[in-house]
Amino acid sequence: MRTGFVSICSRRLLLSFTSSPPPVSSHLSHYCATANYKQHTAQKIDGKLIASDIKATLSAQILNMKKSVNKVPGLGVVLVGKRKDSLSFVRIKKKACEQVGITSLVVELPEDSTEDEVLDTVSALNQNESVHGILVQLPLPDHMREEKIINAVSVKKDVDGFHPVNMGNLALMGREPLFIPCASRGCIEVLHRSSVEIAGKKAVVIGTSKITGLPTSLLLQRYDATVSVVHAFTKNPEQTTREADILVSDVGVPNLVRGHWLKPGVVVIDMGSTLVKDCSSSHGCRVTGDVCYEEAVVKASLVTPVPGGVGPVTISMLLSNTAEAAKRAYKWTE
Amino acid sequence: MRTGFVSICSRRLLLSFTSSPPPVSSHLSHYCATANYKQHTAQKIDGKLIASDIKATLSAQILNMKKSVNKVPGLGVVLVGKRKDSLSFVRIKKKACEQVGITSLVVELPEDSTEDEVLDTVSALNQNESVHGILVQLPLPDHMREEKIINAVSVKKDVDGFHPVNMGNLALMGREPLFIPCASRGCIEVLHRSSVEIAGKKAVVIGTSKITGLPTSLLLQRYDATVSVVHAFTKNPEQTTREADILVSDVGVPNLVRGHWLKPGVVVIDMGSTLVKDCSSSHGCRVTGDVCYEEAVVKASLVTPVPGGVGPVTISMLLSNTAEAAKRAYKWTE
Numbered sequence: 001m002r003t004g005f006v007s008i009c010s011r012r013l014l015l016s017f018t019s020s021p022p023p024v025s026s027h028l029s030h031y032c033a034t035a036n037y038k039q040h041t042a043q044k045i046d047g048k049l050i051a052s053d054i055k056a057t058l059s060a061q062i063l064n065m066k067k068s069v070n071k072v073p074g075l076g077v078v079l080v081g082k083r084k085d086s087l088s089f090v091r092i093k094k095k096a097c098e099q100v101g102i103t104s105l106v107v108e109l110p111e112d113s114t115e116d117e118v119l120d121t122v123s124a125l126n127q128n129e130s131v132h133g134i135l136v137q138l139p140l141p142d143h144m145r146e147e148k149i150i151n152a153v154s155v156k157k158d159v160d161g162f163h164p165v166n167m168g169n170l171a172l173m174g175r176e177p178l179f180i181p182c183a184s185r186g187c188i189e190v191l192h193r194s195s196v197e198i199a200g201k202k203a204v205v206i207g208t209s210k211i212t213g214l215p216t217s218l219l220l221q222r223y224d225a226t227v228s229v230v231h232a233f234t235k236n237p238e239q240t241t242r243e244a245d246i247l248v249s250d251v252g253v254p255n256l257v258r259g260h261w262l263k264p265g266v267v268v269i270d271m272g273s274t275l276v277k278d279c280s281s282s283h284g285c286r287v288t289g290d291v292c293y294e295e296a297v298v299k300a301s302l303v304t305p306v307p308g309g310v311g312p313v314t315i316s317m318l319l320s321n322t323a324e325a326a327k328r329a330y331k332w333t334e
Numbered sequence: 335m336r337t338g339f340v341s342i343c344s345r346r347l348l349l350s351f352t353s354s355p356p357p358v359s360s361h362l363s364h365y366c367a368t369a370n371y372k373q374h375t376a377q378k379i380d381g382k383l384i385a386s387d388i389k390a391t392l393s394a395q396i397l398n399m400k401k402s403v404n405k406v407p408g409l410g411v412v413l414v415g416k417r418k419d420s421l422s423f424v425r426i427k428k429k430a431c432e433q434v435g436i437t438s439l440v441v442e443l444p445e446d447s448t449e450d451e452v453l454d455t456v457s458a459l460n461q462n463e464s465v466h467g468i469l470v471q472l473p474l475p476d477h478m479r480e481e482k483i484i485n486a487v488s489v490k491k492d493v494d495g496f497h498p499v500n501m502g503n504l505a506l507m508g509r510e511p512l513f514i515p516c517a518s519r520g521c522i523e524v525l526h527r528s529s530v531e532i533a534g535k536k537a538v539v540i541g542t543s544k545i546t547g548l549p550t551s552l553l554l555q556r557y558d559a560t561v562s563v564v565h566a567f568t569k570n571p572e573q574t575t576r577e578a579d580i581l582v583s584d585v586g587v588p589n590l591v592r593g594h595w596l597k598p599g600v601v602v603i604d605m606g607s608t609l610v611k612d613c614s615s616s617h618g619c620r621v622t623g624d625v626c627y628e629e630a631v632v633k634a635s636l637v638t639p640v641p642g643g644v645g646p647v648t649i650s651m652l653l654s655n656t657a658e659a660a661k662r663a664y665k666w667t668e
Contacts, residue, residue: 147508147509163502164498164499164502164503164506164509165498165499165502166502167502167505167506168497168498168499168500168501168502168503168505169498169502171501171502171505171548171552172498172501172544172548173542173543173544173548174481174544175481175498199567200567200568200569202574208507208555209507210506210507210508214505214506214507218505221542221563221565224565224567225567226562226563226564226565226567226568226569226571226574227562227563228560228561228562228563229555229560229561229562230560231555231558231560233533233534233558233559233560234534234560235534235560237560240536240560
């Protein structure tokens with residue numbers, strides 16, 4: 001799919017735009033700051049601030065839980081192998097747990113573990129009463145069947161929301177999944193806290209991954225947006241994206257979404273995250289999204305940066321899902 | 335939702351259209367006949383003929399199965415109450431089973447049955463080795479929780495494909511649901527047998543029901559269409575539908591989709607089915623779809639009529655799902 005998108009990206013069309021009113025409330029939320037560009041129109045959404053507020057609320061809630069039932073939520077993490085990016089993600093999640101008072105139990109297994117060893121680990125975490133949420137850090141090594149391992153996670157502890165029962169209940173209107181995938185919840189949280197109206201708006205989601213694209217399209221539909229999904233087989237994707245009041249991209253192709261892909265006033269939620277070389281950085285690299293930020297900022301009404309946009313909110317949604325799981329397990333409400 | 339659509343329907347816009355090539359193969363399938371209208375362009379898809387061909391194939395397959403393992407597929411049907419439409423649907427399904435050699439076991443329960451009585455019936459059918467597929471005729475009486483009863487059907491016998499595990503696996507790319515809802519399979523079957531290319535085409539689905547709209551949008555996405563979903567909250571739905579190369583409607587509002595909602599050359603799949611009064615009919619009523627057929631036929635390249643379009647193909651997909659379930663149960667392949 002990525003190859004397809006790169007080839008799509010290389011085509012540029014110079015077409016005129018039809019203007020339409022921005023779908024955001026005229027009252028801008030305190031999470032939105034003016035982007036520092038000469039020719040700006042967009043407000044930058046501060047994902048770190050949103051995440052910080054969510055974590056503060058969760059911390060207080062977990063403190064109350066401890067006082068009330070002498071229990072705290074627990075997150076079990078299964079990490080197979082030593083992929084640098086996975087190690088980094090797990091470290092970030094563990095630290096975030098500590099910040100709000102969630103205990104975390106990271107089980108590290110060697111790269112050459114068997115599928116049965118991973119399944120046994122998942123089974124033990126399913127049985128562990130102090131673990132309320134379980135996540136299996138993806139991707140797994142090639143010799144393992146991801147489907148089998150994800151399906152083994154108890155539906156009641158599936159804080160990533162990738163189990164087909166949770167995904168099916170997300171798709172089915174009128175049903176309530178126990179968990180919604182964190183990135184998708186993060187996207188909606190960002191929209192809500194930025195006072196963006198969703199119902200009746202045209203939303204375009206670029207990408208169909210189970211982690212982000214698919215659940216985000218299903219969730220936006222639950223909030224009554226008219227959703228279109230663009231992918232590698234979409235001809236002239238910019239024609240579809242230019243219709244969007246809300247544009248969500250999660251493909252992992254830097255600068256895929258250019259200025260001419262956007263309708264003036266669009267809300268841009270950039271969920272891409274790719275490590276690219278950057279000689280000017282002390283690390284020699286930096287994280288970048290799918291959207292050409294400099295072009296988006298002069299076209300959009302609101303835009304999430306990468307890093308510092310949806311990413312931190314996604315992590316806080318994992319904490320929120322884990323806290324919800326614990327509340328259900330202890331039948332505790334504030 | 336229906337009220338919303340009716341109000342949408344009352345708005346009419348007179349806008350110009352941009353022409354584009356029809357997305358169908360120039361070689362028309364033998365299922366498509368010229369519609370008998372003075373000003374026609376559309377070919378009418380003969381759903382009865384498609385269904386008849388599918389049933390002939392299934393009959394031969396089931397005969398082979400009987401010769402080979404001395405077993406035939408069995409369908410269990412749970413019917414609660416005496417709704418006229420439900421009685422009629424169950425009668426049609428039972429007759430279709432007989433036509434291809436599938437045994438059917440219809441369990442009729444009174445309207446005032448308890449939820450537990452229905453659950454016990456489902457449980458007995460789950461255990462019954464000669465029943466390979468189970469369907470609970472919907473809608474259920476208001477005092478029953480549909481979700482609980484549908485969830486009780488064994489995933490391996492869920493020939494309606496409404497169980498969240500099957501729906502989740504339909505949504506998740508790379509996974510294979512055991513069953514795909516019959517109407518959605520019927521829609522794809524009609525497109526395939528009419529030589530309509532799906533990949534890369536813009537498909538618009540009107541309606542989000544779990545029976546048709548939702549699974550059809552997910553399935554079209556699996557076939558690499560760029561899918562948009564229109565519903566009661568969509569503003570100016572005709573703007574979106576006019577982009578469609580393939581338009582699927584399943585709302586139950588007669589004449590919702592008018593000629594000016596269509597792009598010239600579009601393929602129209604009408605999955606609506608509503609009983610309306612008709613003094614000219616000997617029954618005093620007739621079944622009608624969502625699409626204004628007379629207007630569609632002069633705009634579309636292909637169109638399914640109602641009745642005689644997707645309906646018969648949907649029934650044949652139920653037979654096919656039941657046969658597949660039996661083949662899996664007996665580990666039998668031709």
